[in-house]
Amino acid sequence: MHTLNEPVNDTADNEVAPWALPVRYNELSPIEQAKALRAAVLAYLQARGSAAKSILVKELAVPRADTLQKALDYLSATQQIYLDATSGSRDRIYHSNGRLAHPGAERIVDCGKIQYVIRSYNDRWAGQALTITQYAVQPSGERNPVGGIRVDWRDVEALAPALRESKTALGVVVSGQFAAKQPQLKDDLGGR
């Protein structure tokens, strides 16, 4: 019997685990190394469930722990995984988002050079959640993830009107500031 995060040798000797780092990892370019590491972390969390950073370092046999930290930061910033920060532990636990709830529940919102992707997840362990990821769209059509947030399904109802209200309030504040500056602007122009 083994505990949840105890490494288990469930692959045959001749098989490569889906989360194994490439043999020639050190020869890859830094960008390729980063991509390989992120893919390995995602594959591990999806296949084996939530894991602490120390477990990931051990299982993925990462040459440098700080490189892994960068990959984890990127993945959690873009909401591909999420971080349990409530425990206050130094060895934090990272979770996979689970599986997509339904393809129909996924939306891509095109806003010119920015694109927002809304995905819904329904997982037995992770619960029901919704992520909003922001992508920067290059003129060539290439899209790169920039950042995002993760919201529990229960909180969406409260969040949506709050966002709308914030926008309205912000509009009032901005237009108010502009209106307040109008007399000063008029004085600067000599009353014209």
Next chain:
Amino acid sequence: MLEYQSDGAAQVAHTRFGGLVRPGSAFYPMPATAPTPRTIYEADAVLRLATRQAPLPALIVPISVRRAVTATLGALAGGPNQMTLDGKLYFPDRPIVLPDPESEALATGVDSRARIQSDTLTLPDSLRELLQSGLTADPKKGRKETGAAWELVRKDFGFSALASWYERAESQAKASIFLAPSPVVRGTSASVRRAFDFGWQIVDSIETAFDAVGVHLLLHAEILSDDVNSIEARGTFVSCLIALYRDPNPRNFPVISIKILDPSKSLSSGPEASIRRRNLGELLLRASEAIHQAGGLAVVHNFGTWVLGPLDCGVDIVGFRGTGRTLDLDLIYSTPDYATSNRTKPSVAPPLVAPKRKQRIQPFDPVRLSDARLSEVKALWKKSQAFPVAKHVEPEPFWTWDKLRQREFRTLQVTAALLELGEEFRSAGKGTIPIRDCIRDRVERMQEHDAMFDLCPSL
């Protein structure tokens, strides 16, 4: 993001009638025939037909020519949709764009291999390794067998850099569906499992948002033969597709794209052609049934004038080239390397050279879906100023034009005829005449009866 909505009023057949829906924005009627423009003639023909409001639910863009195609097709292939002078959009119903990842370039020396190699300066090492492999190993030239090369890439480099390159290329092709390349499927079960395994690994490592994702499978024609290994491999192929919905963690809206690699033309000629075509029809039928069960989308490429076969097997999108039937792939005809080959040098050309035949572009018959006789077309034109043309094409005396324009006209005819066939098939599914009778009627008017009788399960 994308969903399939079945048409409840359509007939019950092997085929699934309905459409792809992007909630709130678009509807793409299915099943569809989709042009795959790889040359300037083909891209131009597609654009002209779209301008004339021809039905065009889907478009396939090969990644090695993505820039040329998107430059020609512009607004149609996902660019900004401009307006006409009267304030209407040029293309209100734009097609759904699928990529053709051209996995054949990673297995054999086809034209697209050279184009991909010269595409960017920063090809990842993993892709460079695969582009040097072949269907057979040649240690003298340092060439690895393609399966071994894929295994090596997986172990040494991983798929993240390869996935990232394809992700960028398919984004540039304005594709809304991501299709991952995979190693060629030979006549063994191991190669089938490897293709699915590697393909899904690539899909799982992409970061960009697409409307849907899936695997592009390149099937070598040897999987269609009747030997024991091939039969077992076909069984494994279908069971891998069944796993898409039977496994505890099913794939959401999987897109499975299939291309046939048949360099020896064993599907169109030779003693085994009929048997292989029957096996292909059966495989497509079982595969599309499993994909539909998984709630996904089935796509096949380059069926040309045989598009009716996969449509009747239940495939949702059937790709074709404007040049006609292209199940075999165009190989690179390079000069042989005499230093390493055992062959002797070619003898000097004989002094008596046969007179050069005048190059002639054959007209295309949209009814029989085959080449027509120029003399008959000329006679018809002389008699009534008309001859059989596809919908959205005007009959014109093309034989008086220069060769370039003649080739353009032929491509336009082929593309329009095959798009019209797709539209006919969709309306037959909604009609009252049984779909089987409609197919029989259409096949009887076509020239290639034998191939269609082998491929269509309804006949």
